[in-house]
Amino acid sequence: MGSSLLETVWFSEKRKKLLLLLLDGPKSSEEIKKAFGVNWRSLILPIKELREEGLVLKEDGNYQLSLTGKLLTESVKPIDSVLDLFEDNTEYWAHRNLTTIPQQLRDRIGEIGDHRIIEPDLNHMFEPPEEVFSLLRNSSFVYSVFSIYHPLYPPLYCELAEKGIHVSLIVTEPVLERMQEDCREEIKKMGHLQNTNLFLYRTEKTGMIPPSIVATNRIFMASFFRSNGKYDHRDVMSFTESSMEWGEGLFEHYKVNSCELTDPGK
CATH class of the missing domain: 3.30.870.10 (Endonuclease Chain A)
Known part of the structure; x- marks a missing residue:
């Protein structure tokens, strides 16, 4: 899963933002769509890819991080924030x-x-x-x-x-x-x-x-x-x-x- 997982997180800004959004807690499709300001169709593929990697789960109609997804995103968040800080x-x-x-x-x-x-x-x-x-x-x-x-x-x-x-x-x-x-x-x-x-x-x-x-x-x-x-x-x-x-x-x-x-x- 190694290199594939790294690519899933780092090689797509949309997937990374989805993970960071769900770190705050489960979200409905409407909440995710509103947070991204785009139509739902453009989010179907990145969510599908995250679910296939076992990072995101869908329960009771809401999307949430799996335990692996939570651990990974908690590690990614500080690095991502440092990159954003320096890039500005x-x-x-x-x-x-x-x-x-x-x-x-x-x-x-x-x-x-x-x-x-x-x-x-x-x-x-x-x-x-x-x-x-x-x-x-x-x-x-x-x-x-x-x-x-x-x-x-x-x-x-x-x-x-x-x-x-x-x-x-x-x-x-x-x-x-x-x-x-x-x-x-x-x-x-x-x-x-x-x-x-x-x-x-x-x-x-x-x-x-x-x-x-x-x-x-x-x-x-x-x-x-x-x-x-x-x-x-x-x-x-x-x-x-x-x-x-x-x-x-x-x-x-x-x-x-x-x-x-x-x-x-x-």
Whole structure:
């Protein structure tokens, strides 16, 4: 069954999409037709092929994955999502340093899903899109790793914290030094608020500088360094729920290698 099974899954986009659709649960022919937006006749052959391979069953008028089909599709889904992620912006991803992301999250990087690469024009190089600030102000929590200093973010995080939004912020030593120089009053305020946690990332322990990330219940953003260690002002922005959950997981990973700051204003 080996090579035939691989061909069944990978050599037809329609068969692969059928398997991924049925991973969510049994579907009627009407539900499948609606999901694909095509007439049923064009789906008869791929469904027949999947049934012949024992990957799809028909029970009580609905189509569903067999146990083999479920196991196979659960393995295919992460690979498929990674391929989709990289194909959307191949040039960008080909030059990113992703070694600072732990293996278990690199394996799941496809969970970022539908995204866009934002790049400011030369006249607004250091100004994030206003929609980002708007989404942050309407979030119920903000988890952020701050490894690239940006003068607009500390006052914003202080504003969010004073509004009652839970803010957890991890900073590297150079960023902390800049914050203490440029916005000492803001970080002093944040240090005394109950809904704020500030952490210092221990680069000497890991030997790595993490990407800057923001994960909330409204948006995920990341500033990944290039392979040469430089930042080129291009950021990833996604609004998928899975990207936000992936970002939270990445934040928690970096928090393990950080120590909490009890008086960051010193």
